[in-house]
Amino acid sequence: MRTVYVNGDYLPENEAKVSIFDRAFLMGDGVYEVTSVLGGKLIDFDGHLKRLDRSLNELDMQKPEAFDDLLAIHRELVRINDVTDGMVYLQVTRGAPDDRDFVFPDPETTKPTLVLFTQSKPGLAQSPVADKGIRVISIEDLRWHRRDIKTTQLLYPSMGKMMAKKAGCDDAWMVEDGAVTEGTSNNAYIVKGNKIITRALSNDILHGITRAAVLRFAREAQMEVEERNFTIEEAQGADEAFITSASTFVMPVVEIDGVTLGDGTPGARARRLREIYLEESLKTAI
Template identity: 50%
Template sequence: MMRFAYVNGRFCAHPDAAIHVEDRGFQFADAVYEVWSVRDGRLMDADGHFQRLSRSLAELRIPEPRSRPALERIIRELLRRNRVSNGLVYLQISRGQARRDHAFPKQAITPTIVLTCKRLDFAAADRRAETGIGVITVPDQRWARCDIKTVNLLPNVLAKQAAYEAGAAEAWQVDADGYVTEGSSTNAWIVTKAGKLLTRQADNGILHGITRARILDCAQRLGLEIEERAFTPAEALDAREAFLTSATSFVTPVVSIDGKTVANGAPGSLARALRETYLAEA
């Protein structure tokens, strides 16, 4: 089946989708992106993702090229053309095309906008949640503004590749002070032996995950004790449970870290309860 993309105002065949060689997103990573999971044809956590997109654009001083209603119409049409009812939508907006120079272009330019979508096997994600996954730890080599969802993802790519080469599903990044920041594409969580839910505070060191925020809401309604602070890999290995969250993994238990077993090596009850609560409300 032919796949379609959306580039700068028009839908086109996916193999023909292209941007200019001097697009600043291509040359400088001067761009932001956003990802929505699609479930039964509906964008999950739509408000949070659109709000984060606006914030990321504002932080980089890139004007919004489309209003939210316009973007939603484009997304609906893209999903229809690709016959995607369960999957994800990827949106990228760069500052636009200009003669190569590090400084912002002196003259106003039109931002570049690209959208794609694809099907996802949510049943496979459910199976991973049933068995749990392994993670490794790697040094965090990213820039100091990880709260902005930019396409500057090379350190994340290297971290994810290191995980795959180690036979793990994800890499938890560790800052210079020895604390876990987040995964290469996920937020990190643990449950202490006392039953307290821990995840790093939403500072500049992590992406402010939309699923992360929703899970915090779910945890509050379940009556769990919550603390937003950094934790070490040693604390994670000593924890009762560990798990990660993202827009595509939802809540996925972590059963090993650097090849060492977390608790009894099986998914924990709190991670399961949070996943069920989140998906029931999605």
């Protein structure tokens, strides 16, 4: 049984409790981060902490009292739960007022809720899926327009993954005004020649921590990067495609809406970027 963290206490998971009046439960009023663990060390932790800080500020949400202790809490959960490879999930909510109300509660009387737990995934970096690539479908992007904030409002992304599953595929790319925004839980890319193309940062997509690292490594490897919109049709005609996220790292895409890319196997640049990302990230893991 896992040990989890709830508002200052380390508890067996079956003893952890959050109020039914917590605003994340009633309103989806919460933000989260997921940090990967490889070899017992945290990947890109500083980036995740900075994005958490930004999400809280964008929603005018208080920092939890333990904000400055989050690294120590992450490490302790990894230690207690003996996680070699896996993830640490963190969620901050606006807290649990005395009753339900649309108006934000008084921060003097309602403190944020802080929850963390681990997920053990042995061999996370050696995923066999990366060796064969994934297949995606396209769906309409029906989410709200502050996708740059990593909120717990994940119903539509979950629906998107179910649409993909029903279609016999692995994931979905969302499309708005004719252009791909992102995947259900990842940033999306295509490759043409030596050029990596991905949507520019804005309120329309999540500012991926893995995205930032991968684009930096790509430039250092003399790959050209172009941040602009692209269509599904353009993606289907690309040499390669891939996604990035904290849990999949760099994952090749080999099929889009039934159209096979190249010879149907992971492209050379996606494979190389995955190798570089894992190698360089492990050097700075903490």
